[in-house]
Amino acid sequence: METLSPDVVLDLEYFFELSPDMLCIAGDDGYFKKINSAVSNTLGYSKEELFGSPVNTFIHPDDREITAQKHNTLRKGEPLLNFENRYIAKTGEIIWLSWTFVPIIRDKLVFAIAKNITYKKQIEEFDRISLILAMINDDHKQRFKTGQNNVNAKALIIPKLKVNAKVNHEPSPLDQQWLSNFESTVRKYVGRLDLTLHMISDELALSERQLYRRVDRILGITPNKLVRIIRLQLAWEAIASGKYRTVAEISSLAGFKSRAHFSKLFKEVYGIDATELM
Structure with a gap:
């Protein structure tokens, strides 16, 4: 199988970090595994804080149940498009996000992109x-x-x-x-x-x-x-x-x-x- 050159990998990392959208990879254990700066900038938490607690911790309490139900769909290997839920920023502000989730069953990971639709x-x-x-x-x-x-x-x-x-x-x-x-x-x-x-x-x-x-x-x-x-x-x-x-x-x-x-x-x-x- 052909592998990516180091330069291409570096470019992908650069793209991942500078993307204005929130890009993240979450594990089957409910924790973030990788996030870009947009996640920290939008929610106001440091990367250490975001990695140190389950993703569910940052979701608005009223949206946790529906989010958990949608994640059950991901476990079946089905992608989820345009799913909206609320997160609580460190300031207490409510942040509305629109998510696209793509599950990777083999690696027990979920790739996700979120847009801030609060406004x-x-x-x-x-x-x-x-x-x-x-x-x-x-x-x-x-x-x-x-x-x-x-x-x-x-x-x-x-x-x-x-x-x-x-x-x-x-x-x-x-x-x-x-x-x-x-x-x-x-x-x-x-x-x-x-x-x-x-x-x-x-x-x-x-x-x-x-x-x-x-x-x-x-x-x-x-x-x-x-x-x-x-x-x-x-x-x-x-x-x-x-x-x-x-x-x-x-x-x-x-x-x-x-x-x-x-x-x-x-x-x-x-x-x-x-x-x-x-």
Whole structure:
């Protein structure tokens, strides 16, 4: 059997290390055997930490069962394409990954390539919440026009709504970084009831008009709606932390002026009363 020359092997190692995608080889024992720098850079752990614990350790607890089921497919020698699951970065951030697995039964190894699709998932969530907020607004307008509080306006407008129809692409790395800065700014001041777009635009060194244009270009929504989305996500995170005991605390923490308004929005977006989660 023909073997690769040392130069070719070196080139493959170079490719493996510099690939922007996460490349890894895992053993049948559930441990990483080889990873490239993208794995460490994405998850924030050192290579020693990643090699020292089972792969399952880094997977989001809610995704471990489905991941284990998919691995049973790999044991049969069948490749797995476009499998999505969540990992927990060292910072605590949730990282969405899309995997392609190729099992090597002879060597009891799995070759895997993963793409970071966190922003894709985040944009999908922005779009979902934006749609619901638009439905609430349109529902309010419909009720006002008809004067009939028992009219289910949402059922009438759902087929017509496509909030982000003009946005069908993933943000560029530059836009992703800018959105991260926007979110960081909102989170920095989120508890302040007097948070304004002027404060945010000053922090980002933009005029308010530029702020509107950039958010609209990237997401197809207004900055005010994006702020509300971030507030709701912060409220969900605060409830999940288990550190708070009342809806009033959560509402205040997320920067909502009215507890009743917050409760309504939360129920519409997440389909459950905040009090039930508490």
